[in-house]
Amino acid sequence: MLLLELVETTKAVSSTRSRLAKVDALAQLLRRLEPAEIPTAVGLLSAKPRQGRVGVGWSAVAAAKAEPAAEPSLSVADLDAALDRLLGTAGTGAGAERAATLRKLMAAATGPEQSFIAGVLLGELRTGALEGVLTDAVAxxxxxxxxxxxxxxxxxxxxxxxxxxxxxGTEAELDAVGLVVGRPVLPMLAATATSPGAALEATGEASVExxxxxxxxxxxxxxGDVSIYTRNLADVTHRLPEVVEVVGGLPLRDVILDGETLALDEEGGPRPFQETMARFGADAARxxxxHPWFFDVLHIDGRDLLDEPLxxxxxxxxxxxxxxxxxxxxxxxxxxxxxxxxxxxxxGHEGVVVKAIGSTYAAGRRGSNWxxxxxVLTYDLVVLACEWGSGRRTGMLSNLHLGAHDPKGEFGEPGGYVMVGKTFKGLTDELLRWQTGRFQELEVRRTTGTVWVEPVTVVEIAIDGVQQSPRYPGGIALRFARVKRYxxxxxxxxxxxxxxxRALLRP
Structure with missing residues (x-):
């Protein structure tokens, strides 16, 4: 299939708010694909290319810009192969080789295709084809x-x-897909409530943990083989020998466990999150x-537990x-x-998670069962931009522009981010230095006082609530926002x- 057909479909999907219309357009495209093209196209449509990030930044994309091709010639497979080459190029002369690959790709692309390719490379792809919509289209x-x-x-x-x-394939083959020990599944996620009582109202009888x-x-x-994965399904087994030892010693043959690991102090209390993450992210021994703590089990010795009650x-x-x-x-x-x-x-812990005692394990989903x-009210938001500081922060990127996820596209592009406020509070000198370097690496454009970045950085923000505000497209603004951690x-x-x-707004 020509890449332009996929690009035109993404435009049609992005231009409508009708879920049915999105599903119909995507389903028609999927039916026209060759079997070998399907995984590649789904990755592009869901803004998750098969190769992930290939290490091409804004400056490289800008340098590779060429006069758009007059006629479309690139196929979906051509783009996939180019991404493979960009990802696999390393060693002496890699920079020049990658630049040549990118120039050749852009020169063969039409104008709409060039914009689409740039979005893929920079992680800015906003097709409107959210995974839920795309899953329905596959069906x-x-x-x-x-x-x-x-x-x-x-x-x-x-x-x-x-x-x-x-x-x-057949429906029976699809139904045969199940839990496989050693193949990670998406973790179940939790909603948020302001009090244990409010949480119990949502769950009924629950395990309060x-x-x-x-x-x-x-x-x-x-x-005897133990594998450990992060919430993003990355394999970190080599970083956690102490967890391998614990699970390897359990009285069983096969198991899948869900839990957390953290560092403890001499009295058995939790150490600061930064210490846990520094150790968690280290490839070398520290x-x-x-210490591992588990709150769920999904499989035990040949028995799947996903559909059994908590x-x-x-x-x-x-x-x-x-x-x-x-x-x-x-x-x-x-x-x-x-x-x-x-x-x-x-x-010394954060609080509790209230879990409906009769609930099944809904992999990859956030609902009211957890x-x-x-x-304190804390939310994970995405950094959209950062302003240059003044005074003693001159020369450092300081004031963060914060965005909330908009999966339904109620206030913009589906799957995009809606700005809800700014903050420079809570930033230590160390964080200021780190984000000044990091956000310039993620830069996509800038004005005199602001650097706009790829929306890939998640920051935990503490707030006292929200208030109605016409300043931002979502109609709300954060109250007394401060940075807790990245x-x-x-x-x-x-x-x-x-x-x-928005649900925090008082009636």
């Missing part, structure tokens, strides 16, 4: 049940591969030890790893939930939504 194009497609995509962690299987200030891990053991999964977890289960208590009483929350805070409660362990797609923030 429409293949004639398979949408629930079967969604489940296969969740359990495989690969929408492109799922699309290929759905369109070219400590919310640790650590790094999310998913641990797989198959026989003195700091990371009560059953907790029972299994208490049997196989009682010393490593995150503390918690099952209750429907708001007073008990509040006591557990206060106990967690007194122990609700996190923190004593979240290298989260992707921009996991940022809190504009809908979540």
């Amino acid at each position: 429409r194009a293949s004639g398979k049940p949408v629930q079967a497609v969604r489940r296969a995509a969740m359990l495989s962690g690969d929408l492109g591969g799922t699309a290929l299987l759905a369109i070219t 400590y919310k640790l200030d650590g790094a999310r891990i998913q641990v797989h053991r198959s026989g 003195e700091t030890v990371l 009560s059953a999964r907790i029972s299994v977890l208490e049997r196989i790893a009682p010393e490593h289960r995150i503390p918690g208590e099952v209750t429907a009483d708001p007073a008990v939930a509040e006591r557990v929350s206060q106990d967690a805070l007194a122990a 609700v996190k409660v923190k004593p 979240r290298d362990d989260k992707t921009p797609g996991e940022a809190d939504t504009i809908q979540t923030l």
